[in-house]
Amino acid sequence: MPALLRRAGWRLFGSLPALFGVVVFTFLLMRVLPGDPAIFFASGPNAGEAEIQAIREQMGLDRPIPEQLVRYLGDIGRGRLGRSMGTGQPVVTDLVNRLPASLELTLTALLLALSCALPLGIVAALAPNSAVDHGVRLLCTLGVCVPTFVSGLLLIYAFYYLLGLAPDPTGRIDIFASQPPRVTGFLLIDSALAGDWEAWRAAATQLVLPATTMALFVLAPLARMTRAAMLAVLTSDFIRTGDALGLSRRRVVLVYALRNALLPVITIMGIVFSTMLGANVLVEKVFSWPGVASYALDALLASDYAPVQGFVLLMAAIFVLVNLVVDLLYGLADPRVSME
Amino acid sequence: MNATLRHAAWVLRGNPVTLLAGLGTFVLLLLALIGPALLAYDPVASNVPMALQPPSAAHWFGTDQLGRDVFSRVIAATRLDLAIAASAVALSFAFGAMIGAFCGYIGGRLDRWVGRFVDVLMAFPLFVLAMALVAALGNRVENIIYATAIINLPFYIRFARAEVNVRRNLGWVEAARCSGHGPVGVVMRFLLPNILPAMAVQVSLNLGWAILNAAGLSFLGLGVRPPTPEWGIMVAEGARFITSGKWWLVVCPGAALMFAVLCFNLLGDGLRDILDPRLRT
Amino acid sequence: MSGLLSVADLHVSFTTRHGTVPALRGVSLSLAAGETLGLVGESGSGKSVTALAVMRLLDRAAQVTGGRITFRGEDITQAGRGIMQPLRGAAMSMIFQNPRAALNPIRPVGLQIADVLRAHRALSAAGARDQALDLLRAVRIREPERRLGAYPHELSGGMCQRVMIAMAISCEPALLIADEPTTGLDVTTQKAVMDLLGEIIAGRGMALLLITHDLGLAAQQCDRIAVMERGEVVEEAPPAALFGAPRHPYTRRLVAASPTPRSEVHTLIGLTPPLAVLAPPPGPPLLEVEGLGKRFGPGTPAVDDVSFRIAPGESLGLVGESGSGKSTIARLVCRLLDPSAGQIRFSGEAIDAFPAARFHGHPRRRDIQLVFQDPGDSLNPRFSACQSIADPLRKLLGLSDPAELRRRATFLAERCGLEGSLLDRFPHQLSGGQRARVGIARAIACEPKLLVLDEPTAALDVSVQAVILNLLDRLRRDTGLGFLFVSHDLNVVRMMCERTVVLQAGRVVETGPSARLFSAPTAPYTAALLAAIPHFNPPAALTPAARA
Secondary structure (H helix, E strand, C coil): CHHHHHHHHHHHHHHHHHHHHHHHHHHHHHHHCCCCHHHHHCCCCCCCHHHHHHHHHHHCCCCCHHHHHHHHHHHHHCCCCCECCCCCCEHHHHHHHHHHHHHHHHHHHHHHHHHHHHHHHHHHHHCCCCHHHHHHHHHHHHHCCCCHHHHHHHHHHHHHHHCCCCCCCCCCCCCCCCCCCCCCCCHHHHHHHHCCHHHHHHHHHHHHHHHHHHHHHHHHHHHHHHHHHHHHHHCCHHHHHHHHCCCCHHHHHHHHHHHHHHHHHHHHHHHHHHHHHHHHHHHHHHCCCCCHHHHHHHHHHCCCHHHHHHHHHHHHHHHHHHHHHHHHHHHHHCHHHHCC | CHHHHHHHHHHHHHCHHHHHHHHHHHHHHHHHHHHHHHCCCCCCCCCHHHCCCCCCCCCCCCECCCCCEHHHHHHHHHHHHHHHHHHHHHHHHHHHHHHHHHHHHHCHHHHHHHHHHHHHHHCCCHHHHHHHHHHHHCCCHHHHHHHHHHHHHHHHHHHHHHHHHHHCCCHHHHHHHHCCCCHHHHHHHHHHHHHHHHHHHHHHHHHHHHHHHHHHHHHCCCCCCCCCCCHHHHHHHHHCCHHHCCCHHHHHHHHHHHHHHHHHHHHHHHHHHHHCHHHCC | CCEEEEEEEEEEEEEECCEEEEEEEEEEEEEECCCEEEEECCCCCCHHHHHHHHHCCCCCCEEEEEEEEEECCEECCCCCHHHHHHHECCCEEEECCCHHHHCCCCCCHHHHHHHHHHHHCCCCHHHHHHHHHHHHHHCCCCCHHHHCCCCHHHCCHHHHHHHHHHHHHCCCCCEEEEECCCCCCCHHHHHHHHHHHHHHHHHHCCEEEEEECCHHHHHHHCCEEEEEECCEEEEEECHHHHHHCCCCHHHHHHHHHCCCCCCCCHHHHCCCCCCCCCCCCCCCCCEEEEEEEECCCCCCCCEEEEEEEECCCCEEEEECCCCCCHHHHHHHHCCCCCCCEEEEEECCEECCCCCHHHHHHCCCHHHEEEECCCCCCCCCCCCCHHHHHHHHHHHHCCCCCHHHHHHHHHHHHHHCCCCHHHCCCCHHHCCHHHHHHHHHHHHHCCCCCEEEEECCCCCCCHHHHHHHHHHHHHHHHHHCCEEEEEECCHHHHHHHCCEEEEEECCEEEEEEEHHHHHHCCCCHHHHHHHHHCCCCCCCHHHCHHHHC
């Protein structure tokens, strides 16, 4: 365990340059954005010339670029990301309010995708060129071709319009249902904590379609990767050793093959999560999901850049954290890396 | 060369899907080139009395909320969608392969700095980065291309770098050095030609992804603006009517999108089989 | 003789895209309990296929199309997993080449041994652990308690093979099949592992089917040896008879081509000695290396204070085990790497200060050329043989006329024994020996003065090696080239080089004339290396002494 902690610290330290790069990159992005940054940070589009001038001086936009960068870093350190013109709130407040919605959606979808993709990939690899294998491969091939916004709309058409099984595909919870008191911001958890199963059910039914949409999007690459990894491991020398020394098929497949095949699957989890954060924007728009991505998108379309900047920073920070977790998981699973 | 063709023929015989994908790609390219000339309806002319008609003999894919023929719009969009994806991939491939190959071969300080830059790019979820770039560069079609190219760049750099790295100490590279080739000669004349086939596979697979990406951006309202026919924006416009059952507005452009992506992906898989039968799964 | 295993007229074929290819064409073998049978042959002869067929471990593409395999009186020719699984590990076991890959990389070795024990015996986890510990002791692994929890990557190749042996013998099988068990291991490790294996086999009364390409190894370990060629057993006899009076022409060629302490380059291909020993011409040395050092990162240097000289036309051997720094020295001398210390002088001119990254433009570039180990890796896959040979001519001599390049490439190829008709082929269309010839033709294209050969025949079968060694020897005699000959094979170096340098862990252990160094080594390490080479006694008729 101390080795693991040391590794975690070391990796976190190692991701600092990337995080710093991200901040600098976002800073540069802000400077090339069309228009005057001071206007974005002003109280609203109707801010007077004097107010903008005051903000410009306060923000130090008349200072040299390196000094501006230092100030900018200081602002981020104090959690000052500016104000949203659309909501009139500080961007940080908005992001904190809306982040749980996005995370709840993404994590549910990830769980859903993993619980389908892993068995499918394994079953396909165990019987290459069988009917099951061909089915899984067809699913994988088609799966990567369907854009999330199309599959989402098709799901709405089928389950809401045709079958009437799903609720109105807008938002996280039926507006007539009672909102549980906010503890974590995750509706499923909050309503369970409050013992309000009516609300839990309302939130869950609302979550099913968007989560399925997003899960479908990453199901194919995950299943494909699992299948390929499993196939590669099954032909490796140590599997032949296990067979040659009379280990049972179950032991060879589950203990020897599967554990090794999961290693490459773990390594692509970071990339999968990144694609999901991207797909989040599309899914949130299709389902009017009140998450951070739809917030940023609305701001972007309204030329309100402070929320966009905050959102990009937040996404990058989450992604760095996810990669750290993936890295630690890998370190736990593969004794060869924990050596370093 | 003859042997390569024979091998390709063998792979295609065992894998007619690749042949079909090649055919599909050919049809798409043809539509992109001459499609607009074949259309019965003007893809941007509205005809309000005929709005929201379901598919019929006159309007194969139905009509949209302004009475425009969806089939014509889907065909007319092919050129723009393919052009965006192809230019973006071409840009990132050209720069990425060169940068990656030189970094992989020369290593040292150059490699470290490029590596850091790539790390920073990769620290953003790519689609989010593309959104931010379009926002920063301006909401225009060419910026969709640049944004897609930039988010693809790290991928090509890493791929070329890794492919070069496994080869840089092979005998034939050292032999090239012994034969008097400098770094530029080794990379351009020896390494790049050898990694090109593997990269061609990536390009084909990547084209599908670039199409999805560009369509996703315009679905969000970035880049392409109405009334320009484009698959993503058509889906976005149709989305408003899905809850009232007007499925063709979403399904038809969506299917075109899927067909294009499917063709490029299958073609990429087929190319990989032709180039490296060991990877065949 | 109580037959343990009998293979009768076994036919196996592989289904490939070019149709069905026979791999075994009527192989018959028999093995009694406690007996040791060697199965020797060159690559592609079907040795491993035979072993895998016996274990019923052939992959899907292979089919047994005829014949019978009987184990302890039971026909297992087409036995399924239900019959084979209890047998494997308990009655017949197998160990493989490349032991590190043969072990599960993410499972402690103690558990892997215990897995085998518990697959065949009703044992508790603790009981299996205790037995695994005993087994590690039996294969003489130091600190066995600590090694139980070790992962394969924490062990050396030799130790991994010991673990593999422990797993294979854990349930006291009656038959052990060893498929090239020491190939890829250093010669001293090889000896230790083979000694251990022999002891265990004898002590436990197991039968051993030893598959190897090394005739010496088979001769030392086996009661009988079967020689395989292209899917058939061409001859089977006890070692003394087989090597003393080989009957089959293939066996005769194979025995002649295998280097022994007494063979000479030309006897490998059955020629009478044509040439006298070369006397190096007087004059300044061609290459002088002094105090050469190379360090990759912290830790012990890869090369440390190495000095030697090569006279014009002389051949100097560089021998050592893996990690001895011999390949690094080859690259330093070729100026592909920059030394960390020391001087390299070529014909009196210091060339070490000129950076390796820019040496391609140095006027001496054409005088020092390199021949590579793996002929598969040494040719650009996208160049035809002709383009590969012409490349240095184009670059270093500035030739550009296609007809002239073609003419010269053809001349060079023929000089290296490569037919002109093969010049338009790409590397994957050439055999290993042909690729080696292209590599040599490319290296001598610009008439260098020094040829550095990095294990030029290590990846080749012995019969091909014999021919290539003769080609190299003749080239040297014809052109007065100097050789720096790097090899792990002491017999080869003795034949090819007038003087030899022995390396250990980057340092020179001993230098001297090859004849003296191999007959009366002064350094204990050299003596140990020599003692570790497995020998067979070559037929008297083929030794130079007998001819003289």
